Amino acid sequence: MNTTERGSFSGKLGYILTVAGSAVGLGNIWRFPYLAAKYGGGIFLLVYIILAVTFGYTLVLAETALGRKTGKSAIAAFGDLNKKSKGMGFINAIIPIFIVPYYCVIGGWVLKYFSVYMTGGAMKAAEDTYFTGYVSNVSEPIVWTVVFIAASLLFVFLGVKGIEKASKFAMPILAVLSLIIAIYSVTRPGSLEGLKFYLIPNFNNFSFMTIVAALGQMFYSLSIAMGILFAYGSYMNKKIDMESSIKQIEIFDIGIAFIAGLMIIPAVFSFSGGDPAALNAGPGLMFVTLPKVFASMKLGGVIGGTFFVLVFFAALTSAISLMEASIAFFMDGFKLSRKASCAIMACITLVIAVPCSLGFGLWDGVTLLGMGILDFFDFMTNSILMPIAALLTCIFIAKVVGVKTIVEEVKCSGEFKREKLFTITITYLAPAFLLIILVSSILSAMGFIKM
Numbered sequence: 240m241n242t243t244e245r246g247s248f249s250g251k252l253g254y255i256l257t258v259a260g261s262a263v264g265l266g267n268i269w270r271f272p273y274l275a276a277k278y279g280g281g282i283f284l285l286v287y288i289i290l291a292v293t294f295g296y297t298l299v300l301a302e303t304a305l306g307r308k309t310g311k312s313a314i315a316a317f318g319d320l321n322k323k324s325k326g327m328g329f330i331n332a333i334i335p336i337f338i339v340p341y342y343c344v345i346g347g348w349v350l351k352y353f354s355v356y357m358t359g360g361a362m363k364a365a366e367d368t369y370f371t372g373y374v375s376n377v378s379e380p381i382v383w384t385v386v387f388i389a390a391s392l393l394f395v396f397l398g399v400k401g402i403e404k405a406s407k408f409a410m411p412i413l414a415v416l417s418l419i420i421a422i423y424s425v426t427r428p429g430s431l432e433g434l435k436f437y438l439i440p441n442f443n444n445f446s447f448m449t450i451v452a453a454l455g456q457m458f459y460s461l462s463i464a465m466g467i468l469f470a471y472g473s474y475m476n477k478k479i480d481m482e483s484s485i486k487q488i489e490i491f492d493i494g495i496a497f498i499a500g501l502m503i504i505p506a507v508f509s510f511s512g513g514d515p516a517a518l519n520a521g522p523g524l525m526f527v528t529l530p531k532v533f534a535s536m537k538l539g540g541v542i543g544g545t546f547f548v549l550v551f552f553a554a555l556t557s558a559i560s561l562m563e564a565s566i567a568f569f570m571d572g573f574k575l576s577r578k579a580s581c582a583i584m585a586c587i588t589l590v591i592a593v594p595c596s597l598g599f600g601l602w603d604g605v606t607l608l609g610m611g612i613l614d615f616f617d618f619m620t621n622s623i624l625m626p627i628a629a630l631l632t633c634i635f636i637a638k639v640v641g642v643k644t645i646v647e648e649v650k651c652s653g654e655f656k657r658e659k660l661f662t663i664t665i666t667y668l669a670p671a672f673l674l675i676i677l678v679s680s681i682l683s684a685m686g687f688i689k690m
């Protein structure tokens with residue numbers, strides 16, 4: 240089948256909305272703010288934006304172009320262009336398998352908070368010990384995680400498409416609601432300090448981890464190195480202007496993350512005095528901070544409930560596309576049926592998700608390479624596997640298929656203004672940078688260097 244026939248995105252807007260809808264998820268709303276709070280505020284924001292518009296842009300474009308050129312998913316695309324490189328698709332395809340489980344744990348937290356708001360628990364959720372009390376519980380977080388896994392798998396298994404239409408409504412509403420909450424947050428007494436912390440880069444807060452964390456976040460948020468962009472590219476019509484579509488998707492993705500940071504970080508200063516422990520809250524930050532914001536608002540219960548149901552939609556659609564990518568690994572790679580692939584994925588997800596959830600309670604003291612269990616999976620996927628996959632993609636393009644192939648693919652549908660920048664980045668800058676970060680991350684995780 241050639242790509243024009245395969246193309247189901249005939250219009251640019253449809254393409255942009257669909258890819259942006261998949262890219263915007265927990266990564267923007269839950270993950271970005273806690274990393275920004277933990278790794279330096281304004282300096283993290285600056286490093287993140289620089290990475291996203293340079294390396295991020297280059298990698299998104301490269302993966303999309305490879306997908307459109309071959310009309311195939313990641314597993315098949317590499318082999319299609321060069322038989323010996325077939326295995327490279329596998330590494331892209333394996334990554335979502337390890338992300339899905341912990342994504343579902345956070346999805347379960349979102350569901351729980353939604354249920355709390357629906358049952359009039361807005362004040363209870365704002366108490367200092369509520370979040371830690373909840374996650375240290377053994378069974379309840381696991382039950383909500385299982386509900387979230389079941390919901391996502393059901394959509395994947397049945398191949399129900401309606402959810403995507405629902406998310407096209409939910410996403411813009413979530414963006415507007417987040418903006419309203421952000422405006423409310425930044426106008427609270429005491430939040431100015433937080434606003435300064437978030438917006439003004441302070442080089443004293445910079446550490447090597449700022450780069451490592453920002454790079455991992457860039458992969459995660461833009462759905463790079465997960466086989467996803469290949470798949471969307473393979474459905475992209477040859478006439479759609481690739482460079483400008485990708486620019487708009489990036490603006491959207493960075494914009495939502497930026498607003499989520501505005502919603503949460505100044506509120507940490509306003510409601511918790513900006514003390515370092517609160518800023519270092521990690522994965523719990525959104526769940527600890529936002530309920531305090533809602534509790535201080537008129538109609539906070541309704542706003543909180545609406546917020547969590549919208550985040551649930553964002554998380555569900557992302558989990559569905561992550562699961563689709565994961566089962567494609569078994570279907571395309573091992574020629575298994577959809578049913579068998581879903582069953583395998585259900586087992587893997589449960590086996591990894593349960594320890595991730597227990598890591599916040601019963602298995603609190605368990606560490607892997609010095610990290611909690613959920614953080615370990617997060618680190619391994621975003622800071623180790625994704626840079627490896629991206630590095631291999633750069634080498635593949637520069638040494639095997641040739642940068643010209645990608646450039647021609649981009650140019651067949653429009654201008655390529657940043658052609659020079661793309662060529663230099665994919666050939667020299669990105670591989671060198673990824674290699675340095677990768678080696679440092681590995682050495683640091685093994686305890687050989689301190690970052």
Ligand code: PFF
Pocket residue numbers: 261262263264265266267459460461462465467556557558560561564
């Ligand atoms: N980019 C999504 C987020 O930021 O939450 C995560 C993601 C969703 C990655 C869907 C990949 C994907 F297919």
